[in-house]
Amino acid sequence: MSPTPHTLLESGLHAEERLTRPELERLQLQRLQWTVRHAYENVPFYQRRFDDAGVRPEDIRELRDLERLPFTTKNDLREHYPFGLFAVPRSEVRRVHASSGTTGRLTVVGYTETDLNNWADLIARSLYASGVRPGWTVHNAYGYGLFTGGLGAHAGIERLGCTVIPMSGGQTEKQVQLINDFQPDAIMCTPSYLLTIADGFERAGLDPRASSLKVAICGAEPWTDAMRQELEERLDLKAVDIYGLSEIMGPGVGNECVETQDGPHIWEDHFLPEIIDEDLRQVADGATGELVFTTLTKEAIPMIRYRTRDLTSLHPGTARPAHRRIAKITGRNDDMIILRGVNIFPTQIEEIACGISGLTSHFILELSKRGTMDHLHVKIEPSGGVSQGDAEIALALLQKRIKDRVGASLGAELVVPGSLPRSEGKLKRLYDLR
Helix, strand or coil: CCCCCCCCCCCCCHHHCCCCCCHHHHHHHHHHHHHHHHHHHHHHHHHHHHHHHHCHHHHHHHHHHHHHCCEHHHHHHHHHCCCCCCCHHHHHHHCCEECCCCCCCCCCEECCEEEHHHHHHHHHHHHCCCCCCCCCEECCCCCCCCHHHHHHHHHHHHHCCCEEEEEECCCCCHHHHHHHHCCCCCCCCHHHHHHHHHHHHHHHCCCCHCCCCCEEEECCCCCCCCCCCCHHHHHCCCEEEEEEEECEEEEEEEEECCCCCCEEECCCCCEEEEECCCCCCCCCCCCCCCEEEECCCCCCCCCCEEEEEEEEEEEEECHHHHHHHCCCCCCCCCCCCCCCEEEEEEEHHHHHHHHCCCCEEEEEEEEEEEEEEEEEEEEEEEEECCHHHHHHHHHHHHHHHHHHHHHCCCCEEECCCCCCCCCCCCCCCCCCCC
């Protein structure tokens, strides 16, 4: 069995949140040694990988020995579909989740009873860090089903001692109605869908700032501080970032603390993070690179040095000093657009658009070919009530700021307000038409 789950203290913090950094690192080493042995002894894939790398479980004597271990990728999960990376008998698996990918083959993950209890505890910990308190009502607009967001968040809301409204995604008019009628204190959803809900309030003739919502726990897609500011201003609440991915657990791998809002603290008693460069070498805290995780307590499907593709950096903890923070995810190294030698992320366009009066955050990017050259085109909705002339001035400013800040020339056009697709889950920004 995996190491004992953490214990909730009367203060609302878990014991592991109060550890010193040396104490946390001793716990990490103990759990890393257990995880490596568990994976080696129970997953043939890992046994082969470790043997090929010339490393055995007993070789992990200190945390820096982590670098000796091989990486795991999403493709490894796809190649061993559906249950080839499970480390426990199917009879011990209490739940299965899966996410789809561009290949069409699902990546499947599983949870033992201990895994599910840890997950609920970590979501509860994340909610508490967000400012949610026992007795609150939480509107859960993450999708239920194979996606980890809905059910994962649901269990944690109940674990904290809150009332959950299990709305799931979509049906925006009904979302607005239930928020207006049930008066929840907090909401969990993607940041782009929260923007859609704010639009829904206004279409219904309601002021989103007058809603009962005090906190929004947003995740599942990259979003900028400019988007945070827009959400907080439009809905008069605090918006905090929850981080996770299904291969590691789901939501709740890390969470921002409402008192600092300076990037998600990774719950390092369960997940050991590292940042690697393009040569797959570890880089120092503060340097930007690809985020990699090793799970420390997962029983059903341990992950050793899983490459997330998320680009960020690690920083010292603040509100939870022992647990390091990640900077806001700037994008993924597999959604980066290389346009005539310039690297562009959709989040860069979002940040610029959010800062221009007369434009909304509703935009898409279309990547196409013009002759032999790639061409990137922005379609964006103007703000309501803005004249055509002012909207065109704002559009020209958008193109100029993209050129100045990103270093690339993009085509751009205004589209009719409400004509672009609205997010009901993870937002799709980029459409590759090549």
